[in-house]
Amino acid sequence: MxxxxxxxxxxxxxxxxxxxxxxxxxxxxxxxxxxxxxxxxxxxxxxxxxxxxxxxxxxxxxxxxxxxxxTLRPRLRADEHGVEVRNAILTRYYPWSEVRGVSFPEGASCARLELPDDEYEPITAIQAFDGERAVLAMRELRKLRREIGQLE
Missing domain, CATH: 1.10.287 (Helix Hairpins)
Incomplete structure (x- = not known):
């Protein structure tokens, strides 16, 4: 990762x-x-x-x-406008206004975007299998989300 x-x-x-x-x-x-x-x-x-x-x-x-x-296709791309999540088959884009949180539940195999109405989108680009790289990616994603929140 x-x-x-x-x-x-x-x-x-x-x-x-x-x-x-x-x-x-x-x-x-x-x-x-x-x-x-x-x-x-x-x-x-x-x-x-x-x-x-x-x-x-x-x-x-x-x-x-x-x-x-x-399984090689997943990718996450996030910028000041939103988050693009490409999983094995589908690619979806979420503006930051729709993202309620970014989490990596205990025991889960991958991270996820928390969305309105108790929905979520798995982020298979950030996998527990990658260990420290997954931790770094989550830190960077959360940091970007905090920075975007301060700009709004």
Whole structure:
């Protein structure tokens, strides 16, 4: 996870340690499905498998690897205007006026934005798995929120 603030008061956070797991895992899944696809035609039990079955197996491997790689997509970008939270699939933007708080509940796997009406948005870019980097990102995000609160 990288957390940084520049002269323009921007906080950026991305998970780092998940890369060490997701990239090798996606590679293994893709290679195993590729090898299985190549070996599909060689069955001793009399099952008739065609080239389309091999292509389907390779396609399944590509889809599964892609799903694993979605864990690399999360990002947090916060500035004086609001917070952009990009999780595995969706990207959402929240102006600071909608953000009631920033928390990292005890035992949770990731941080979250507290929103009106007891709703929240998970911030998967700040994960407990990243340890001290997550702490730094939360400090920077809370610091920016305090500074924005003083400007309003």
């Amino acid at each position: 990288t957390a940084s603030t520049g002269t323009d008061n921007v906080v950026l956070a991305r998970p780092v340690r998940v890369r060490k797991v997701a990239i090798p895992a996606a590679s293994v899944v893709f290679v195993v499905c590729g090898i299985a696809a190549l070996m599909l035609r060689r069955t001793a039990n009399g099952v008739l498998l065609t080239v389309s079955d091999q292509v389907a197996m390779a396609g399944i491997g590509a889809i599964l690897a892609g799903l694993i790689l979605l």
